[in-house]
Amino acid sequence: MVFSSHITRREVLRMAALGVAGITTGLTVRPSHAEERGHFNFVEDSNDPNELEYEHIINIRLPIIAEDGANVPIVIAVENHPMEPDHYVKSIQILSFNDPIVGKGLYEFSPGNGIAYIANQMRMDGGDTQVIAIAECTKHGKWVASENVKVSLGGC
Amino acid sequence: MTEEFSVKLRLPREISENEVIEIKAKIKHPSSTGLQLVQTAENRYERFVRSAPAVYVRTVEVLYGDKTISTFHMNAASSDNPLLAFKIRAVREAPIKIVVTNHRKETVSASELVAFNNA
Numbered sequence: 350m351v352f353s354s355h356i357t358r359r360e361v362l363r364m365a366a367l368g369v370a371g372i373t374t375g376l377t378v379r380p381s382h383a384e385e386r387g388h389f390n391f392v393e394d395s396n397d398p399n400e401l402e403y404e405h406i407i408n409i410r411l412p413i414i415a416e417d418g419a420n421v422p423i424v425i426a427v428e429n430h431p432m433e434p435d436h437y438v439k440s441i442q443i444l445s446f447n448d449p450i451v452g453k454g455l456y457e458f459s460p461g462n463g464i465a466y467i468a469n470q471m472r473m474d475g476g477d478t479q480v481i482a483i484a485e486c487t488k489h490g491k492w493v494a495s496e497n498v499k500v501s502l503g504g505c
Numbered sequence: 506m507t508e509e510f511s512v513k514l515r516l517p518r519e520i521s522e523n524e525v526i527e528i529k530a531k532i533k534h535p536s537s538t539g540l541q542l543v544q545t546a547e548n549r550y551e552r553f554v555r556s557a558p559a560v561y562v563r564t565v566e567v568l569y570g571d572k573t574i575s576t577f578h579m580n581a582a583s584s585d586n587p588l589l590a591f592k593i594r595a596v597r598e599a600p601i602k603i604v605v606t607n608h609r610k611e612t613v614s615a616s617e618l619v620a621f622n623n624a
Contacts, residue, residue: 420584432594449540449553450582456591461574463525463594470584472538504584505538505553 389483389493404430407441407482407494418473418504425456426466427484427492432458436488438465444481448474449505475503510534512605514617520595522621528567530589530603530615536561538581564606565589569619570599595619 392402410424427438437460443453456467465484481495515529541556561581567574575591593601602616 424590448582450538450580452580453582454580455578457576457578459574461569461572461594461596462592464592466527466590466592467577468588468590469579470587472536472582472584503542505540505542 389491390489391493401489405484405486405489405492407484407492409480409482409494409496411480411496411498414499414501415473416501418475418500418502420504421471421473421498421500422468423453423471423480424466424468425482425484426464428464428466430465430484430486432460432463432465434460436486439485439487441465441467442483442485443471444483445471445473445478446481447476447478448472453480472504473498473500474505475500510605510607510611510613512603512613512615514601514603514615516601516617516619519622520619523594523596525592525594526619527590527592528601530565530591530605531586532562532565532589532605533586534562534605534607536581536583536585536587559608561608562587562605563608563610566604566606567591567593568602568604569593570597593619595621 390405392398392406395406398406405427406429408426408428412422415421425441425443430438432438438458440458441456444451445453453471454469458465477497477499479495479497481493484492486492511533513531517526520526537557537560539555539557539559540553542551543554544551559581562579562583565577565579574593598620600616600618602614604612604614606612
């Protein structure tokens with residue numbers, strides 16, 4: 350499996366553990382609590398976000414079903430976030446743990462972008478896959494969102 | 506191996522000052538993970554093994570004027586000939602340049618001028 354150098358194995362394991370704990374216990378992680386831990390923050394309810402969560406909503410646009418795994422379009426944007434010199438979205442990283450190549454790219458931004466937005470096409474393995482996006486804010490740390498896609502024919 | 510490696514930039518027709526514009530970069534470059542799904546007598550479960558070196562676009566650097574505003578680190582998980590789209594805030598009339606580096610550290614670049622229509 351290929352990991353990007355910008356996310357450590359420890360962080361990945363911690364995120365997986367948080368996800369499993371959340372699923373098994375039915376608990377959700379409040380951003381304030383997650384921030385205290387200094388790792389990943391989540392938007393608890395995207396339909397009713399608080400002010401901090403609203404800024405950090407990550408929009409992931411993927412097809413529900415992708416017929417060709419060699420060419421799966423993806424659009425990721427953090428549209429509500431300011432892009433000011435002292436407060437901006439520094440990077441967006443895309444991961445998919447079901448694929449042989451886990452890291453799908455790291456996209457770095459600066460205030461000159463005006464908005465953290467990237468559209469690309471990816472190779473994905475066949476089957477049901479969860480695509481994870483991690484957006485790093487210069488002030489509020491890393492925020493995570495995910496979206497599912499069903500790939501008919503694997504493209505790896 | 507002579508593969509076509511090029512990049513083209515497309516800017517919106519009309520650009521106003523301080524507007525956030527979408528820029529598209531069409532990169533012509535093959536991409537392959539070099540992985541193959543195999544099933545052997547010893548191992549009944551299919552697994553990926555490396556059968557060839559990976560071929561991919563490694564980095565895409567975006568410069569606005571003389572300043573780097575974005576760097577995209579990519580790998581073999583990108584498709585063949587990807588069409589990248591990203592946004593910039595058009596704060597001044599200056600060239601936008603994109604420098605693409607592949608797995609062999611070969612580079613190609615393209616440049617277009619960000620010009621305001623209402624200037």
